[in-house]
Amino acid sequence: MDYFKRIQGAIQFIEDRLQEELDITAIASAACFSAFHFQRLFQAISGFSVHQYIRRRRLSEAAVLLKETGRSVLDIAVAFQYGSQEAFTRAFESQFGITPAKYRKEPVPLRLQDKVNFLDYQQHEEGELNMNRPEILDLDAIRIIGYEYRTTLQEEQYFEEIPRFYGEFGSNGLFLKIPGRAAPEMAYGIACNFQDDGRFSFVIGEEVHELTEDLEPGFICYEIPKGKYAAFRVDGSAQNTRKYIYGTWLPNSNYERREGPDFEVTDVLKSSPDAISMVIYIPIEC
Helix, strand or coil, rough: CCCHHHHHHHHHHHHHHCCCCCHHHHHHHHHHCCCHHHHHCCCCHHHHCHHHHHHEEEEEEHHHHHHHHHHHHHHHHHHHHCCCCCHHHHHHHHHHHHCCCHHHHHHCCCCCCCCHHHHHHHCHHHHHHHHHCCCEEEECEEEEEEEEEEEEEHHHHHHHHHHHHHHHHHCCCHHCCCCCHHHHHHHHEEEECCCCCEEEEEEEEEECCCCCCCCCCCCCEECCEEEEEEEEEECCHHHHHHHHHHHHHHHHCCCCCCCCCEEEEEHHHHHEEEEEEEEEEEEEEC
């Protein structure tokens, strides 16, 4: 369960294929992860997405070839999977602030992206790991009816969108349309239906006594699977807690994230805009 070594293996997989078409599923498989959770771990630990890393590495290696070889700009562009010289030029200028042709002619220093060594990220202070130690729980299945929203990991879009989803759910009174509410003071947010490209569903709803098919449009039934979960009480922002879970705690823990949804439970009565009472649950196994 050495996450850092496994992700480093995926980095080497990328490095060996920078001039080939790269598929996120194949990259994740090299690290023995699903595509979705590999992207989530990579982003939480490194601070940038897998696609950003690949783009930066390709452009950095292309910059080296521009200076050290006489190969044409078009030849280098095609070698690094750009469909045209124009597309490569736009990407290069966006990354470095200078066109490939101008860079080749002028002695301009660039901040190149080196190969990442994820083993360097493994050095964490013990105090940091203890600052939000989770409670390990065995939970029974939980029946939920909720409204399904769609978001994505890309550019950490979900960090911005999920708070907005909660706002819409409350302001539009969608919680009142849930039949058979078992615990109206507890709001559930469930990340599920993960796609390889980073898209996923975020379901906001409540626990119910029974599931039913007689629902208004947009609502779905969902059963959170029984099993072992790590429960993290949010201290500050939910976004920072999620980053801590995937960027620090999970890679340094003795647990593996098993398949299944993350979910969070907010005590509505004890929460305010300035102080949220929330617990985030992550499915785990030893």
